[in-house]
Every structure is written in structure tokens, then in C-alpha cells.
């Protein structure tokens with residue numbers, strides 16, 4: 001049976017930013033393989049909605065929910081302690097949380113997504129969640145995986161933009177001067193490339209204790225974005241379209257299970273072929 005390698009029954013996976021678009025899909029992917037999932041996010045209301053959606057899709061789902069800010073070591077430790085008190089240890093960690101790095105200036109005088117004007121507070125905030133958050137969760141949950149004797153898996157959700165630079169022409173708005181054109185912020189590239197570095201570091205650090213670490217780099221997911229943007233982006237993708245939100249589920253199942261037992265330290269880029277053009 002080729003499928004037993006994907007079996008996650010008896011395993012517990014914690015997902016950060018689990019109430020968002022892809023977090024929910026990662027949770028569904030692992031529930032399909034019979035894992036217990038711990039959904040964590042900063043928004044209690046969104047977490048409750050996510051849990052409800054997943055309970056609808058999986059009638060016998062094992063779902064736990066914890067509010068957790070990944071930028072706070074105390075918050076992460078407190079979730080670990082609460083789980084531990086229930087006899088639950090984490091076998092799989094998916095570092096998925098991120099702040100949508102679109103910066104709206106609101107003043108109409110400067111475009112704050114541009115490098116020249118990019119606010120230091122936004123740099124600090126976005127890195128604290130997208131990169132430092134992944135480090136803190138790996139420190140806390142990865143250490144216990146390493147010391148448990150059972151090993152574990154860390155999956156960092158990067159982006160196709162971990163592999164190449166943003167094409168700023170995608171974000172151009174008609175009628176605006178060059179210095180007012182919105183751009184994909186620098187934080188996105190830095191966080192995603194940083195996550196690949198963290199992945200490689202972790203992959204070697206605990207390898208002898210059975211902890212594997214890989215990154216998944218998804219391309220853009222179609223989520224009712226504007227027609228013009230979708231057309232522009234699709235024209236850069238050999239497959240001619242953006243991803244459907246559930247198209248990364250099988251990759252998550254592969255990377256979090258024994259199906260990938262000899263894969264460690266890699267960045268799996270799933271981008272419809274964009275990076276090959």
C-alpha cells in the first residue's frame with residue numbers, strides 16, 4: 001500500500017496563522033491523513049470560524065484551537081504548556097503565519113510600500129511575525145520534538161518569491177507617477193528567503209534527533225483578485241493560471257508525513273512553472 005506512508009494517525013500538528021486562507025487548507029490536508037490538528041492564530045473569532053468550517057468538512061475531526069501570537073515567546077510557551085497538561089506533544093509544526101505585507105498609506109502623498117518610504121515599524125512588525133515567529137515556534141516546539149526521542153517535522157511556508165524577485169510590473173496602477181506606484185514590499189522577499197535559510201539550518205541542527213525541516217513555496221492562490229492582476233500574473237506562469245487554494249494539500253501531506261522521510265532541508269517550489277520561465 002503506497003498510502004500508509006501518508007498516514008498521520010496518532011500525530012499532532014500545530015499550524016500557525018491557521019485561520020487564514022492557506023492555514024485552513026493545511027489543516028484540512030492533515031485531517032485528511034487522520035492527524036490531530038491544533039489551530040493557532042491571533043484572532044479568536046476567525047479561529048472559531050475555521051474550526052466550524054473544518055468540522056463541516058470532517059465529521060470526526062480531531063481539532064484543538066488556541067489563540068497564539070507567534071511574535072510572543074510567552075504566548076507560544078503558554079500554548080505548549082496547556083497542550084502538555086493535556087498530555088499532548090507536537091509532532092508536526094507548520095510555520096505559516098504572516099502579515100499581509102500590503103501597506104496602505106492612507107495619506108495619498110507617499111506610497112509606503114515603496115522601498116524609499118518603507119516604514120521601519122512595518123519592517124519590524126512583519127519580520128517579527130513572518131520570520132522571528134517561525135524561529136520562536138521552532139525553538140519551542142522543535143526542541144521538544146528533538147528531546148522527545150520521537151523526532152518530528154517542521155514545515156515552513158515560504159513563497160515562490162523565496163526563489164526569485166517580485167516582478168513589480170504586476171502591481172502597477174494606471175495613471176500614477178513612478179514614485180507613487182505600489183510595489184510588493186521588501187519585507188516579503190526578505191522573510192521568505194529567510195525562511196529558506198531557517199529551514200536549512202533546522203534541517204541539519206536536529207537531524208540526528210529525527211527532526212526534519214523543509215519549506216513549501218507556493219505560487220499565488222486565486223482569491224478573487226482583480227481581473228487585470230490575475231491576467232498579468234497568469235501570463236508569467238507557464239500553466240497560464242494561479243493556484244486553486246486546495247492545490248497545496250497533497251504537498252503538505254507529503255512533506256509532513258513519512259512519505260518524505262528522506263527529504264530534509266529542501267525548498268519545494270510549486271508555482272505552475274513560473275520560476276522555470
Ligand SMILES: NC(=O)c1ccc[n+]([C@@H]2O[C@H](COP(=O)([O-])OP(=O)(O)OC[C@H]3O[C@@H](n4cnc5c(N)ncnc54)[C@H](O)[C@@H]3O)[C@@H](O)[C@H]2O)c1
Nearest residue numbers: 017019020021022042069070096097098159218219220221
Ligand atoms: N495566499 C497566497 O497566494 C500565498 C502564496 C505564497 C505564499 N503564501 C504564504 O502562505 C502563508 C499563509 O498565507 P494566506 O494567504 O493564508 O494568508 P492569510 O493572511 O489569509 O493568513 C495569515 C494568517 O496569519 C495570521 N497572523 C497574523 N499575525 C499573526 C501573529 N502575530 N501570530 C499568529 N498568527 C498571525 C493572520 O491572522 C492570518 O489568519 C503565508 O506565510 C503567506 O506568505 C501565500
